[in-house]
Every structure is written in C-alpha cells, then in structure tokens.
Amino acid sequence: xxxxxxxxxxxxxxxxxxxxxxxxxxxxxxxxxxxxxxxxxxxxxxxxxxxxxxxxxxxxxxxxxxxxxxxxxxxxxxxxxxxxxxxxxxxxxxxxxxxxxxxxxxxxxxxxxxxxxxxxxxxxxxxxxxxxxxxxxxxxxxxxxxxxxxxxxxxxxxxxxxxxxxxxxxxxxxxxxxxxxxxxxxxxxxxxxxxxxxxxxxxxxxxxxxxxxxxxxxxxxxxxxxxxxxxxxxxxxxxxxxxxxxxxxxxxxxxxxxxxxxxxxxxxxxxxxxxxxxxxxxxxxxxxxxxxxxxxxxxxxxxxxxxxxxxxxxxxxxxxxxxxxxxxxxxxxxxxxxxxxxxxxxxxxxxxxxxxxxxxxxxxxxxxxxxxxxxxxxxxxxxxxxxxxxxxxxxxxxxxxxxxxxxxxxxxxxxxxxxxxxxxxxxxxxxxxxxxxxxxxxxxxxxxxxxxxxxxxxxxxxxxxxxxxxxxxxxxxxxxxxxxxxxxxxxxxxxxxxxxxxxxxxxxxxxxxxxxxxxxxxxxxxxxxxxxxxxxxxxxxxxxxxxxxxxxxxxxxxxxxxxxxxxxxxxxxxxxxxxxxxxxxxxxxxxxxxxxxxxxxxxxxxxxxxxxxxxxxxxxxxxxxxxxxxxxxxxxxxx
Numbered sequence: 001x002x003x004x005x006x007x008x009x010x011x012x013x014x015x016x017x018x019x020x021x022x023x024x025x026x027x028x029x030x031x032x033x034x035x036x037x038x039x040x041x042x043x044x045x046x047x048x049x050x051x052x053x054x055x056x057x058x059x060x061x062x063x064x065x066x067x068x069x070x071x072x073x074x075x076x077x078x079x080x081x082x083x084x085x086x087x088x089x090x091x092x093x094x095x096x097x098x099x100x101x102x103x104x105x106x107x108x109x110x111x112x113x114x115x116x117x118x119x120x121x122x123x124x125x126x127x128x129x130x131x132x133x134x135x136x137x138x139x140x141x142x143x144x145x146x147x148x149x150x151x152x153x154x155x156x157x158x159x160x161x162x163x164x165x166x167x168x169x170x171x172x173x174x175x176x177x178x179x180x181x182x183x184x185x186x187x188x189x190x191x192x193x194x195x196x197x198x199x200x201x202x203x204x205x206x207x208x209x210x211x212x213x214x215x216x217x218x219x220x221x222x223x224x225x226x227x228x229x230x231x232x233x234x235x236x237x238x239x240x241x242x243x244x245x246x247x248x249x250x251x252x253x254x255x256x257x258x259x260x261x262x263x264x265x266x267x268x269x270x271x272x273x274x275x276x277x278x279x280x281x282x283x284x285x286x287x288x289x290x291x292x293x294x295x296x297x298x299x300x301x302x303x304x305x306x307x308x309x310x311x312x313x314x315x316x317x318x319x320x321x322x323x324x325x326x327x328x329x330x331x332x333x334x335x336x337x338x339x340x341x342x343x344x345x346x347x348x349x350x351x352x353x354x355x356x357x358x359x360x361x362x363x364x365x366x367x368x369x370x371x372x373x374x375x376x377x378x379x380x381x382x383x384x385x386x387x388x389x390x391x392x393x394x395x396x397x398x399x400x401x402x403x404x405x406x407x408x409x410x411x412x413x414x415x416x417x418x419x420x421x422x423x424x425x426x427x428x429x430x431x432x433x434x435x436x437x438x439x440x441x442x443x444x445x446x447x448x449x450x451x452x453x454x455x456x457x458x459x460x461x462x463x464x465x466x467x468x469x470x471x472x473x474x475x476x477x478x479x480x481x482x483x484x485x486x487x488x489x490x491x492x493x494x495x496x497x498x499x500x501x502x503x504x505x506x507x508x509x510x511x512x513x514x515x516x517x518x519x520x521x522x523x524x525x526x527x528x529x530x531x532x533x534x535x536x537x538x539x540x541x542x543x544x545x546x547x548x549x550x551x552x553x554x555x556x557x558x559x560x561x562x563x564x565x566x567x568x569x570x571x572x573x574x575x576x577x578x579x580x581x582x583x584x585x586x587x588x589x590x591x592x593x594x595x596x597x598x599x600x601x602x603x604x605x606x607x608x609x610x611x612x613x614x615x616x617x618x619x620x621x622x623x624x625x626x627x628x629x630x631x632x633x634x635x636x637x638x639x
Contacts, residue, residue: 001017001023001024001025001026001099001100001101001102001103001525002025002026002028002091002094002095002096002099002101002102002103003017003025003026003027003028003078003102003103003105004028004086004094004102004103004104004105004106004115005028005029005103005104005105005106005107005131006029006030006106007105007106007107007514008487008512008513008514009105009131009170009513009514009517009518009521010027010029010103010105011027011514012514012515012518013103013105013518013521013522013525014027014078015518016518016519016521016522016621017522017525018077018078020522020621020622020625021522021526021625021628022625024078025078025079026078026079026080026081026094026095026099027078027079027080027081028081028083028086028090028094029080029081029082029083030082030083030084030085030086031082031083031084081093081094086106086111086114086115087118088118088121088122091115091118091119091122092122096119096122096123096126097122097123099123099126100126100127100525100527101126101127101128101129101525101526101527102119102126102127102128102129103129103130103131103521103525104116104119104128104129104130104131105129105131105170105521106131107131109132109133109134109137112130112131112132113130113132113141116128116130116141116145116165117145117148120145120148120149120152120165121148121152124148124149124152124153125149125153125164127164127165127166127524127525127527128145128164128165128166129166129168129521129524129525130165130166130167130168131167131168131169131170131521132167132168132169133169133171133396135169135172138167138169139167141165141167142165142166142167145164145165146164146165149164149165166524166530168517168520168521168524168530169400170396170397170513170514170516170517170521171396171397171399171400171513172400173516173517173520173533173535174397174400174511174513174516174517174535175397175400175401175403175404176404176534176535177511177516177535178397178401178404178457178459178483178485178511178513179401179404179405179408179457180201180535181455181457181483181509181511182389182405182410182454182455182457182481182483197215197262197263198262198263199218199260199261199262199263199534200214200260200261200263201221201258201259201260202258202259202260202261203258204255204256204257204258214261214262214263215261215262215263215571215601215602216261216262216569216571216618217246217251217259217260217261217262218244218245218259218260218261218262218534218536218541218618219242219243219244219245219246219259219260219536219539219541220242220243220246220250220251220254220257220258220259220260221242221257221258221259221260221536221537222241222242222257222537241537242536242537242539243566244536244539244541244566244620245541245563245564245565245566245567245568245569245618245619245620245623246565246566247563247565250565260534260536262571262618292360292363292364295360296360296364299353299357299360302353303325303350303353306325306346306349306350306353307321307322307325308321309342309346310322310324310325310346313340313342313346314340314342325346325350378424378427378428378433378434378436379427379431379432379433379434380433380435380447381413381433381435381447381448381449382433385411385413385433385449385452386449386452386453387411387452387453387454388410388411388412388413388449388452388453388454389405389410389411389412389413389453389454389455389456389457390412390413390414390415390445390448390449390450390453390455390456390457390473391405391412391413391414391415391457391459392414392415392416392439392456392457392458392459392460392466392469393415393416393458393459393460393461393485394414394416394418394421394422394423394424394426394427394434395421395422395423395459395460395461396422397459397485397513398414398416398423398459398460399422399423399426401457401459402414402423402426402427402430402432403426406430406432412432412433413432413433413434413435413448413449413453414427414432414433414434414435415434415435415437415439415444415445415448416434416435416436417436417437417438417439419436433448435447435448439465439468439469439472440465440468440469440472445469445472445473445476446476450473450476450477450480451476451477453473453477453480454481455480455481455482455483456469456470456473456480456481456482456483457483458470458482458483458484458485459485460485461485463484463485463486463487463488463491466484466485466486467484467486467495470482470484470495470499470508471499474499474502474503474506478503478505478506479503479505479506480506481506481507481509482499482506482507482508482509483508483509483510483511484508484509484510484511485510485511485512485513486510486511486512487512487513487514487515488512489512489515492510492512495508495510496508496510511535515540516533516535516540517533519533519540519542519621519624520532520533520540520542522621523542523544523624526624526628527628530542530543530544531543531544531545531616539620540621541618541619541620542618542619542620542621542624543571543616543617543618543619544616544617544619544624545574545614545615545616546614546615546616546617546627547613547614548609548610548611548612548613548614548615549611549612550611551627553626553627554570554609554615554627555609555610555611556608556609557608557609558605558606558607558608558609559603559604559605559606559607559609560605560606562609564623566620566623567619567620567622567623567626568617568618568619568620568623568624568626568627569617569618569619570603570609570615570616570617571601571603571616571617571618572599572600572601572603572615572616573599573600573603573607573613573614573615573616574598574599574600574613574614574615574616575598575599575600576598578612578614581614599616
C-alpha cells in the first residue's frame with residue numbers, strides 16, 4: 001500500500017493499514033522546503049517517522065486486533081520516501097507498478113489529480129483512493145479514471161471493477177459528527193441504492209415506553225454522554241463507553257443510554273437552506289429594517305384613517321375622499337378655503353403626515369441602496385441574537401460544518417482570522433454573520449455574542465488555538481457547551497479533564513477529523529465499496545458492500561448467525577440479479593430504471609446467505625479488517 005501526503009490524515013491512514021489490516025505501507029512525504037505547488041513545507045523524513053511512530057503506538061493500544069496463531073505481527077514501520085515533488089519517477093520508486101492500492105491524500109486537489117492520472121497510466125489495475133474537496137469534480141474524476149483503466153487494459157471490465165477509483169472527502173466524513181456536537185438531534189446520512197439512510201441519535205425512552213429500533217440499532221452511546229462530568233468514550237473506553245453493533249440483549253439491558261438507530265428516510269437529497277437573495281426578488285425584511293417597516297406601517301395606517309374620516313365627515317365617495325387625502329399628503333394644492341372645519345382640520349393633519357413621509361422615504365431609499373451595496377459584504381451579528389452556535393474556523397472542515405448547521409436551521413455566527421479563507425465566499429452567499437479577527441484577541445468572541453451562545457465549535461487546524469478559544473469562551477460563559485477539534489487522543493483527554501475540573505457543570509466534547517476519516521479511506525484501499533462512515537462519539541462505524549462468495553464468515557450462514565456483535569452485521573441484501581447489478585451502490589438510480597429489484601433492508605434472520613449474494617454490512621474498523629481477511633503469510637508470499 002502506498003500513501004502520499006504529509007498531514008495527520010496521511011499518518012493515521014498509514015497506521016490504520018499497518019495496525020488494523022496488517023499491510024506493508026510506503027509513505028511518500030514532501031521534502032523539507034518543497035515547492036508550493038506540491039505541499040506546504042514539511043520537516044521531512046524525521047518528522048514523518050516520529051509522528052507515524054506515535055500514531056501507530058496509540059493505535060496499537062487502541063484498536064489493533066490480536067495476532068492470531070499462524071499470523072505474523074504487523075510489519076515494521078513503513079518505508080518513508082521523502083521527495084520534493086510527486087511525479088511519475090517518484091511513484092515508480094515507491095513501487096506503484098506492483099502496489100495493490102495508492103492513496104493520494106494531499107491537502108491540494110490539483111496535486112492529487114495530477115498524481116492520480118500519472119498512476120493510472122503506470123498501473124491500470126491499481127486501486128486508487130483520492131482525497132478531493134470538490135464533490136462534482138470527484139464524480140467526474142472517478143468515471144474518467146475507470147474508463148482510462150479499461151482502455152489501457154482491455155482485460156478490465158469497467159462494470160466489475162473492485163472499487164478501482166474511489167474519491168472521498170475527509171470534510172464530508174467528519175462534518176456530521178462535528179455538527180452533532182453543537183446541538184442534539186442531528187443525523188448522519190448514508191447513500192445506498194438511491195436511498196438515503198439516516199442514523200439518528202435517540203435519547204433513552206421514558207419508563208414504560210418502548211424505543212423504536214428502526215431498521216436496526218447501530219450503537220449504544222456512552223452512559224455519560226449527557227453528563228457534564230462524564231467523559232465521552234473513545235477506542236479505549238470500557239463498558240461505559242460507546243458500544244458499536246450491540247446485540248438485542250445488550251440493547252435491552254442498557255437502560256438509560258441513548259442509541260444510534262438506522263432508518264430509511266427518502267429517495268431525495270436533503271434540501272439546503274435557501275439564501276436570503278434566492279428566488280425572483282429579495283425579501284422585504286432584507287431591504288428595510290424592522291424599525292423602518294413599523295414606521296411606514298404606522299404612517300400608512302394614519303393615512304387610511306384620515307381617508308375614512310374624510311369620507312364620513314364630507315359624505316364624498318370613498319375613492320374621492322382618499323384622492324383628496326393623497327393630494328393633501330403630497331402637498332399638491334387644493335386648500336380647503338371656506339370648507340367645513342372638519343375638512344380643514346383633516347387637511348392640516350394630512351399635511352403633517354406628509355412632512356413625516358419625506359424623511360421616511362429618504363431613509364427607505366438609503367437603506368435599500370445600502371443593502372444592495374453590501375450584499376457581498378460580511379454581515380455583522382444582529383442585536384439580540386441568542387441561542388446560536390459560534391463556529392471558529394472557515395477552512396475546509398468549517399465550511400462543511402457550516403453547511404450542515406444551515407441545513408438543520410441552526411443560527412450560526414462564524415469567526416475567522418483570514419479574510420481570504422475558503423469559507424468566506426460561502427458566508428457571503430448565505431449571509432451568515434461573521435466576525436473577522438484573531439480569536440485570541442480581546443473583543444473578538446464578544447463581537448460574536450459568545451455570552452449568549454448555545455455552543456462553541458472550535459475547528460481550526462491548530463489544537464492550541466482551539467483550546468485557547470475554549471478557555472476564553474468559558475471565562476465569558478462558564479456553562480457554555482464546547483466542542484474542540486483536537487488531533488491527539490491523549491491531549492484531548494488531558495484537555496477534557498482540565499476543563500471538567502474547572503467547569504464541572506458544562507459539557508465539553510472533542511473530535512479528530514483524521515480519526516473520523518481514516519477508516520473510510522483505509523476500507524476503500526482494501527478494495528471494498530465503502531458506502532459511508534458514521535461517527536459515533538470518537539469511534540467510526542463503516543458501511544461496505546461485500547460479495548458473499550469467498551467470505552467464510554458469511555457464506556452458508558443465516559443473517560442471524562453471521563452477526564458478530566461489536567464486529568459486523570448484515571443489514572441489507574442486494575436482490576438484483578448478478579448480471580444487472582450496478583458497480584456503485586452509492587449512486588442514485590437513473591430515471592426510468594426499474595426499481596423493483598434493489599436492496600432489501602428488512603431481512604429475515606433465517607435467510608441463508610448464498611455465494612452469489614451481495615450484502616451491505618455495518619462494521620467496526622476491526623470487524624472490517626477481519627472480514628477482508630488480509631494476512632501476511634510469508635515475505636513475498638501470496639496475500
């Protein structure tokens with residue numbers, strides 16, 4: 001396996017392949033002082049080896065499966081190849097011609113695309129896993145590279161490719177979990193067979209109530225999830241931590257614990273919150289302030305009242321009475337000389353209302369002009385805002401989390417130091433209140449109304465910045481809910497214990513983007529179709545499509561017998577005939593395509609799995625590794 005990159009995702013991915021899947025890994029990292037077109041400057045081999053060793057040691061303690069008799073222990077530390085630029089010569093030196101899979105996880109999309117095109121020419125049968133932020137570009141790239149593989153090697157059937165090219169985004173994988181830490185009730189979506197499946201966190205049922213299991217119960221949440229003094233579980237949690245894929249008995253006995261339940265929702269993608277200037281015209285509330293609207297409404301009511309009074313006192317036709325009032329209002333003449341006193345008084349009042357109309361008209365014109373001129377400017381947090389989420393950081397991760405919160409209808413105030421950050425155009429388009437400034441400087445969080453916020457999401461790429469922001473926010477509001485993006489598990493635990501001791505009545509949670517994303521990338525490199533990954537606290541549950549043929553743990557067994565609590569569970573069966581199956585279950589069905597045969601989600605426990613079947617399984621990282629059955633026999637032997 002070859003992994004190209006030099007950030008936390010690359011090192012966690014390499015450690016995942018080595019510790020969980022027992023694979024030999026070559027890690028290609030940029031050299032110190034590498035040019036900008038490749039990757040930001042990195043310390044090179046020494047830093048890569050040291051960081052990988054630390055990550056690998058942590059994963060060995062956490063998730064590595066025990067070495068079974070006859071198996072060899074994990075191979076030595078991966079070969080680290082340091083290079084100033086990722087080109088064809090470097091890929092050949094890394095062994096791309098004989099490799100089983102190549103992961104391109106640089107933070108730069110262009111670098112990954114260039115390397116993917118070169119690798120596909122060098123080895124048409126190579127399994128490619130590419131990290132791309134651009135979703136649409138990723139879909140087109142998958143089709144292009146699969147077609148290139150079929151043209152380069154006529155023996156490859158593009159419809160039977162074993163996940164030849166997989167494009168993933170760490171931001172899309174981690175965003176649902178990060179958004180869920182800010183507010184309860186969020187969900188994670190998995191796409192399969194054109195159907196959207198949602199994993200919903202459910203609170204413990206009240207006494208006497210029966211919880212709805214949905215399609216199946218995927219996980220039991222930590223017993224202390226909603227307890228401020230309780231620590232969320234990680235890979236090293238005990239019985240009180242989250243339990244993935246529990247059996248029915250464990251679910252029944254786990255009273256008082258929340259669950260994550262899988263349920264089908266619809267065949268359509270979730271809608272996004274419309275922008276304030278979407279549609280045919282801008283809404284009135286965006287053009288004029290509330291105070292100005294009330295003033296205009298009051299003036300209009302006064303004019304109508306004067307018109308009614310004129311009609312009643314003069315006996316004129318209502319339209320003629322309103323016409324006289326408007327003449328008086330706009331000062332167009334026709335003084336009421338010699339008229340009844342009632343008419344004269346009404347004319348004086350109408351003239352006074354006309355004097356009030358002039359400044360209001362000017363104010364309305366200036367407000368409308370200012371609104372259109374500042375449509376592309378950053379919006380400031382409105383007065384009286386409360387119950388919102390303060391989102392710190394508008395990079396790739398922060399932008400995706402912002403979209404998740406917007407889809408859920410959660411009010412957000414963003415804080416960003418860099419005016420050229422990736423998410424700045426997004427907040428302009430969505431008109432999200434944003435504060436530009438260094439969060440460590442006094443007054444920045446106050447401008448974001450942190451003292452009236454519901455939660456703080458600190459999602460910058462610097463752990464210390466996130467920690468400093470959390471400490472400052474807690475000083476402004478001790479009971480604030482805080483979620484931190486922290487890479488290192490041990491550092492996250494230390495931060496949690498410190499914040500809990502200082503503020504025992506407030507909820508503190510932490511997430512690692514690379515920890516959430518690495519299992520999906522590793523599963524794709526192993527050659528099985530990964531449909532999605534659902535984060536459960538600091539753990540990850542994977543969904544994969546597997547052929548039953550050759551799987552000794554599945555073939556010939558019933559659905560109930562194939563279930564391994566804490567490892568894997570068969571949740572769906574592809575009822576489509578083998579010759580008519582689509583290679584990618586995550587894509588929606590084309591219009592007019594027969595939908596009668598597809599995935600069957602309500603499987604009978606006694607159904608016997610046949611070799612020709614294809615199933616969808618939910619699996620833990622360790623469980624997926626066991627299902628894939630990758631074991632090194634001897635050096636240079638068959639695998």
